[in-house]
Amino acid sequence: xxxxxxxxxxxxxxxxxxxxxxxxxxxxxxxxxxxxxxxxxxxxxxxxxxxxxxxxxxxxxxxxxxxxxxxxxxxxxxxxxxxxxxxxxxxxxxxxxxxxxxxxxxxxxxxxxxxxxxxxxxxxxxxxxxxxxxxxxxxxxxxxxxxxxxxxxxxxxxxxxxxxxxxxxxxxxxxxxxxxxxxxxxxxxxxxxxxxxxxxxxxxxxxxxxxxxxxxxxxxxxxxxxxxxxxxxxxxxxxxxxxxxxxxxxxxxxxxxxxxxxxxxxxxxxx
Numbered sequence: 081x082x083x084x085x086x087x088x089x090x091x092x093x094x095x096x097x098x099x100x101x102x103x104x105x106x107x108x109x110x111x112x113x114x115x116x117x118x119x120x121x122x123x124x125x126x127x128x129x130x131x132x133x134x135x136x137x138x139x140x141x142x143x144x145x146x147x148x149x150x151x152x153x154x155x156x157x158x159x160x161x162x163x164x165x166x167x168x169x170x171x172x173x174x175x176x177x178x179x180x181x182x183x184x185x186x187x188x189x190x191x192x193x194x195x196x197x198x199x200x201x202x203x204x205x206x207x208x209x210x211x212x213x214x215x216x217x218x219x220x221x222x223x224x225x226x227x228x229x230x231x232x233x234x235x236x237x238x239x240x241x242x243x244x245x246x247x248x249x250x251x252x253x254x255x256x257x258x259x260x261x262x263x264x265x266x267x268x269x270x271x272x273x274x275x276x277x278x279x280x281x282x283x284x285x286x287x288x289x290x291x292x293x294x295x296x297x298x299x300x301x302x303x304x305x306x307x308x309x310x311x312x313x314x315x316x317x318x319x320x321x322x323x324x325x326x327x328x329x330x331x332x333x334x335x336x337x338x339x340x341x342x343x344x345x346x347x348x349x350x351x
Contacts, residue, residue: 139191141351143344144169144180144302150197153337157344164348169195173219173271173301180305192351193306194314196344198336199269199296200276201319202286208322209335210263211343212294213250214315217243219300220270220285220292230288243303246312253314256350262342267293269315271300275326282324295323316343 143166145151151166158164167183169176176195184190199212206212219241223232232241250266257264268289276282276295286292299315306313320336321327 139189140165140187141192141194142167142180142183142190143194143196144176144183144298145195145197146171146176146296146298147197149337150340153340154196154344157341158348159345161348165190169298169302172273172297173299173304176298176301177305178301180302184305184309184311190311192314193302193311194316195296195299195302196316196340197296197298197318198320198333198340199294199317200321200323201294201317202282202292203322203324204286205267205291205293206265206319207263208319208330208332209339210265210319211254211257211339212269212317212319213253213257213264213266214245214269214293214299214317215247215250215266216268217245217299217303217313217315218268218270218289218292220289220295221272221274222300230284241300243300243307243313245303245314249312250314253316253347253350256346257343260342260346262339262346264343265293267291269293269299269317270295272297276323277326279324285323294319316340316347318343 141164143154143164145154145166146169148168151168154166158166165183165187167179169179180193184193195217201207201210201212222241223230224236225231233239234241247266254264254266268291270285270289270292272285272295275297276285285295294317296315296317303313303315318336318339320333321331
């Protein structure tokens with residue numbers, strides 16, 4: 081279990097920030113978490129290894145994308161389906177986590193949170209233009225370097241770098257995508273702070289997480305925010321490039337965005 085301190089300074093808050101702080105404390109601490117106080121810090125208990133269940137069909141679905149182009153592709157696929165709200169997360173896990181917290185705090189009727197966009201695919205698992213649905217969301221570079229190599233926060237005893245998802249739900253969506261004519265796989269999606277640019281790094285990541293299907297930069301951040309509100313989460317990536325050397329001439333961003341649009345069109349029929 082990872083315990084993260086959050087320090088709050090009233091003196092540094094504007095009026096609007098004070099209101100947001102009050103909403104945050106009410107929603108997060110009083111209703112959802114164990115609360116401990118020690119030396120001026122509140123500690124949140126993060127339990128990432130147990131998937132949250134889809135317990136109801138009521139409520140909306142929050143979709144977080146890093147950039148506007150991804151958001152527009154998702155919206156085209158949704159075709160005005162009012163069950164979905166699509167917001168921008170920004171690039172990287174810290175921005176994604178903060179943006180997701182704000183979106184969830186603004187409305188209390190969400191039942192599912194999805195991180196979505198394009199990403200890199202591990203070539204032996206996910207082909208260009210295919211869809212990857214996460215069966216685990218993993219912060220692949222969250223840890224420490226040691227003399228023996230990389231140690232994850234799990235190995236260091238500081239919590240978990242993995243957020244579990246409902247694997248059965250992921251597999252059902254993959255089957256629906258295939259039935260709709262898309263190439264789709266379920267597998268671990270890695271969250272990294274630096275996009276992979278060499279074959280050596282790609283090899284290290286594939287060895288670190290056997291079966292890794294894709295990498296992106298936001299999924300773990302979105303998933304942590306959802307997890308702390310006890311909401312189930314998914315990650316959906318369409319593959320624009322191979323994980324490894326950055327060969328821009330081989331990238332298929334347009335095609336990956338089209339695949340993302342098609343994937344969300346299918347999602348509206350099965351969720």
